[in-house]
Amino acid sequence: MNTQAKVTAEHLRKQAILYVRQSTLHQVKENRESTALQYDLKRHAQELGWNDKQTVVIDEDLGHSGATAMDRSGFQRLVAEVSLGRVGLVMGLSVSRLARNNADWHRLLEICALTGTLIVDEDGIYDPNHFNDRLILGLKGTMSEAELHMLRARLIGGLLNKARRGELWVRPLTGYVYDERQRFVFDPDAQIQGAVRLLFETFRRTGSAGQVVKHFSKHSILWPCRLFEGKRDGKVVYRKLQRGMVLNILHNPRYAGAFVYGRTRTRKGPDGKPHICSLARDNWQVFLPNAHPGYISWEEYEINQARLLQNGHSEGRDSPGPVREGSALLQGLVLCGRCGLRMTVRYRVLKDRRTSSYVCARRGIETGGPMCQFVVGAVVDEAVGQAAVDAVTPAALDVALQVFEELRARRADVDRLRRAQVERAREETELAQRQYMLARPENRLVVDTLERQWNDCMAKLAQAEAEYARAAKADGMLEPSSDVRERIAALASDFPRVWKDPRTSVRDRKRMLRLLIDDVTLARNEELIYVHIRWKGGATTSRELPRPRSSFELIRTPAAVINEIRALATEQTDDQIAGTLNSRGYRSGAGRSFTRHRIGYVRSCYGIESYHQHLQRNGWLTLPEIAREIGVHPHTAWTYARKGLLRVVRANAKHLLFEPPTVRSPFARPSKGRRRVSCEHYTTTAG
Ligand SMILES: [Zn+2]
Secondary structure, three states, X not given: OOOHHHOOHHHHHOEEEEEOOOOOHHHHHHOHHHHHHHHHHHHHHHHHXXXXXXXXXXXXXXXXXXXXXXXXXXHHHHHHHHHOOOEEEEEOXXXXXXXXXXXXXXXXXXXXXXXXXXEEEOOEEEOOOOHHHHHHHHHHXXXXXXXXXXXXXXXXXXXXXXXXXXXXXXXXXXXXXXXXXXXXXXXXOHHHHHHHHHHHHHHHHHOOHHHHHHHXXXXXXXXXXXXXXXXXXXXXXXXXXXXXXXXHHHHOHHHHOOEEEOOEEEEEOOOOOEEEEEOOHHHOOEEEOOOOOOOOOHHHHHHHHHHHHHHOOXXXXXXXXXXXXXXXXXXXXXXXXXXXXXXXXXXXXXXXXXXXXXXXXXXXXXXXXXXXXXXXXXXXXXXXHHHHHHHOOHHHHHHHHHHHHHHHHHHHHHHHHHHHHHHHHHHHHHHXXXXXXXXXXXXXXXXXXXXXXHHHHHHHHHHHHHHHHHHHHHHOOOOOOHHHHHHHHHHHHHHHHHHHOOOOOHHHHHHHHXXXXXXXXXXXOOOEEEEEEEEOOOOEEEEEEEOOOOHHHHOOOOHHHHHHHHHHOOOOOHHHHHHHHHHOOOOOOOOOOOOHHHHHHHHHHHOOOOXXXXXXXXXXXXXXXXXXXXXXXXXXXXXXXXXXXOOEEEOOOOOEEEOOOOOOOOOOOXXXXXXXXXXXXXXXXXX
């Protein structure tokens, strides 16, 4: 094909871009020849008709891997230039190396096709608008990606094969070493072994990683770590045990004697960055139990995992967590009635009293927003405790036993029906079988149909039987023996006694509650707290509790009094208001009578203006002001007031205010400048 024919005058008017890339710095250093070849292409462009000025070299990505376009500013610049239609020719050594990632490559091809850009490599010149050229370029890209994949597969395949045989060298964990025959064995150092055993023992006892850390810290036991690199290879260093370390150890199946490989997978996220995610056990690449001696048995490992999951530490799940020492009975059991998240407990010490409350702060903490809601703990604990005591009474248990009987009787009925269904299927099968047996063999068509019917019936029978077995198993309930009944009856009288016994610890109370209750949902408004208890087994109980007033609410002036003060303040001074309220029998929040000062304080808290401010706002004047207004000496103005010609009132303890005259006196002197505004005036005279 005539390659020159592909280059048109239109192409020659635009730039030619040479994209130079070597994946690694090592390649940049060692593979000079390839770099030289890449620059050789520049000469090729000149042969095709581009002059030196038009040829741009992009070599910013020297030393960057081509696996993705992220972090390759050069490649991104290339794509940008091409998509702006400024490029007539793109050159690269074996063009597929422009982008090792197929998606990037095809995107580039598409843009080149749209903008009519040619592509050149050492093999020839391609026009992405031509089907044949596009096919070859696509193939080159695919092969390039395949090459990368093969390289990786060969590397990882070797590792995986070794891992499958359990022979892959993995950095030994604390408590293990490789012996001279490369076997994974217990660390011969007795102190290290002791520390590992103590960790597992403590977890067995306490069931919490945090408690393990506390135990180590309380007894000043440090955690040994053997170094495996550098000058200090084989040395042991001691450091403080941390919760994260404990969790890693508890989650690591190697301590239970299993060899594992590929417990995580790295995935590229939408941002192009790798994300590591843990896999479920079924998806681990290699799992060889009993590959080496273990500090714990596999059974214990499983129990530990279940326990950690419940503690909610393992995967940050929303779970109740272990019972702790605090006094809040519902710790871990409370759900927020507003947003559905689990509420946590917050303790506070007020004076010498320790109070607890349930708070929903998780979303607030995560997003930096306000707390969702909080509910005072004591009242809720009291109500739920009482509900538990009420639930476990002889009468309630009697009812429960009766219901149980009832259910059993009903189940027996259902069982009879189910068995009848199986019987019927069996009869139909037998009938089909008999019909098949009686048919004449020479009548092939009939025989075939009958045989099919018989087969169908047998399948139905098998299905009915399986169904019956499954249902019977699901129903499998034991009839309580008389002994069990007696014990249940005894529990009814024992439970309230134990619950109320002051010797019963909070921890035990919490454990008892957890046996009875699945969770408690709390919601509140200004007046009430709504408590919904979900019992084990699905029954629910709801309670509405009056919301306890907080200490400041208890001494807050009642709303009715505030309204009263607001109304009175337009016609009375603080002194008068206090008198009025006292005479009407009102008392402050703390139960005391009102004084001028208390009224002043309440007014300032609620932003109610005083009588003085109210009058001034309505244009009432001080003595000098009124004198100037009517154009007389203040003494004269005062005389007018005493004679009743001017209306005057006492606006507060210190000040008198005069009603402005409706008609301006003909003797008034022209006022000099603007009269001072009332509020400014107020502050100067009041001060
Ligand atoms: Zn909430």
